[in-house]
Amino acid sequence: MSADRTYGQYCALAKALDVVGDRWALLIIRELLLRGACRYTDLQTGLPGIATNLLAARLRRLEADGVVRREAAQPPVAITLFHLTERGKELEPVLLLLGAWGAPLMAEPAAGDAFCTHWLSFPVRQFLHDRNPDGPPVTILLAGGGDARNVLTIEAGGGKIHTRIGGAESPDLVLTGAAQLLVGVLAGKLRLSEAKAAGLVVEGDPAALERLLPKG
Amino acid sequence: MSADRTYGQYCALAKALDVVGDRWALLIIRELLLRGACRYTDLQTGLPGIATNLLAARLRRLEADGVVRREAAQPPVAITLFHLTERGKELEPVLLLLGAWGAPLMAEPAAGDAFCTHWLSFPVRQFLHDRNPDGPPVTILLAGGGDARNVLTIEAGGGKIHTRIGGAESPDLVLTGAAQLLVGVLAGKLRLSEAKAAGLVVEGDPAALERLLPKG
DNA sequence: CGGCATCCTCTTTGATACTG
DNA sequence: CAGTATCAAAGAGGATGCCG
Numbered sequence A, B: 001m002s003a004d005r006t007y008g009q010y011c012a013l014a015k016a017l018d019v020v021g022d023r024w025a026l027l028i029i030r031e032l033l034l035r036g037a038c039r040y041t042d043l044q045t046g047l048p049g050i051a052t053n054l055l056a057a058r059l060r061r062l063e064a065d066g067v068v069r070r071e072a073a074q075p076p077v078a079i080t081l082f083h084l085t086e087r088g089k090e091l092e093p094v095l096l097l098l099g100a101w102g103a104p105l106m107a108e109p110a111a112g113d114a115f116c117t118h119w120l121s122f123p124v125r126q127f128l129h130d131r132n133p134d135g136p137p138v139t140i141l142l143a144g145g146g147d148a149r150n151v152l153t154i155e156a157g158g159g160k161i162h163t164r165i166g167g168a169e170s171p172d173l174v175l176t177g178a179a180q181l182l183v184g185v186l187a188g189k190l191r192l193s194e195a196k197a198a199g200l201v202v203e204g205d206p207a208a209l210e211r212l213l214p215k216g
Numbered sequence C: 001c002g003g004c005a006t007c008c009t010c011t012t013t014g015a016t017a018c019t020g
Numbered sequence D: 001c002a003g004t005a006t007c008a009a010a011g012a013g014g015a016t017g018c019c020g
Helices: A012-020 A025-035 A040-046 A052-064 A092-107 A117-127 A179-186 A192-197 B012-020 B025-035 B040-046 B052-064 B092-107 B117-127 B179-186 B192-197
Strands: A068-072 A080-084 A138-143 A151-157 A160-165 A173-176 A201-204 B068-072 B080-084 B138-143 B151-157 B160-165 B173-176 B201-204
Touching (some): A025 A040, A040 A080, A117 A160, A117 A179, B025 B040, B025 B052, B052 B068, B117 B151, B117 B179, B192 B201
16 A cells, blocks of 8 residues: 655665655654653644645554554543654754744745744744743744734743743743744844834733843 | 745744755765765765666755755866755754664565665764774775675774774675664674574674674 | 657555544 | 555556657
8 A cells, every 4th residue: 555665775864754744744743852741733733834744644654653642532532642652752853943044044045934933942942042041931823813822932041941832821921923024033033113103012011032042 | 947846834844845855855864964976876876776867856956955055067077076065964853863763674684675885874973883892993895796896894993883884905804785684783693603593794803893893 | 770759557645534 | 653545637558650
């Protein structure tokens, strides 16, 4: 059935690509890294544009290759959860590095691109730092605008930064707006005032953000 | 012309994959990293299995995306050289990491796989170390067996390891044999004596190899 | 030769619809 | 919720032809 098209090269890179080189494969792994355990439909919403048969096929393939694990819950709940295996989690540094390489490409306008705030988790954890470790913890919320559930929570405190998909109780700062505005602000390419003028909705204390941005 | 099939996601990883996620793209970049400037036919021999029209299409695409540069020589020689741009060279850490992730997959037999000794350059430089920096430099030659030009030179000395595609004047050690035997020996999974029994041809001083392998 | 372009067949993808 | 079924369109793979 699965043609199992391999490069047929005895090379570590080619072997890796035989497993994760198929279209959509690394993005599926991105979702599983960012969200942890996932239902099928969670994956679909985090992977706008993927065809459902492709998602099913990739998950089967990745499972067979020991990257993904499938956990079927009991009949009463009738839910299936998809996880990364340990082997799969070892791909995280690869995704971080490849994402960092791709970061400059985010400068171009995103007209027509889909956008989920949780995709910013990796860049946020890589490029932002808590520059005031002794201060009280702060919480920042990023909201995509369109869908109220398209929200990422950034928590900083004690010199560390965490992200969580979904909202928070009482954030210090909420940024709501278009993808490029959020990214521009987080990347330090855009001042809050400029972004505001361009349509970003800023609610709360801007100092919470200043604390995380590189000096400049 | 080029349908320019993009993921349409405003995410750094997806953007990176829009550029280097196509089939064969990362392997082309591997060849350019390992060989430096390349003629079209050099790329073909280093990429067994690729269709010539695909190679041409990928090179065009990578050039348009600023990863590859094409250098046309003067009419008398009428040769075209392909390079990586600086941006392209920045992918090296990504390939190293992804290759390292794929390394365990090399344990499975390579029946029918193509094999070029120069594909071992990355693993050799990553996983071998000169454990006798004060000793005289040594040269080891890896030969694939079939084609006399399928040869990689490893030079170690002063605590550093270099590799070069092609042969050397007077190597201290020459290992000739099947892909898995070479890899098994370099990975320390196979003793020279065992590999010899399995068909590896060992000429010269085995101490040259011992110097580079992790203790054990 | 070196660097492709063309033609052809086969597989994969993408979009949509449908089901236990 | 977690997929399978179907089908048109695009892409991959292989052979060969062309042109400086």
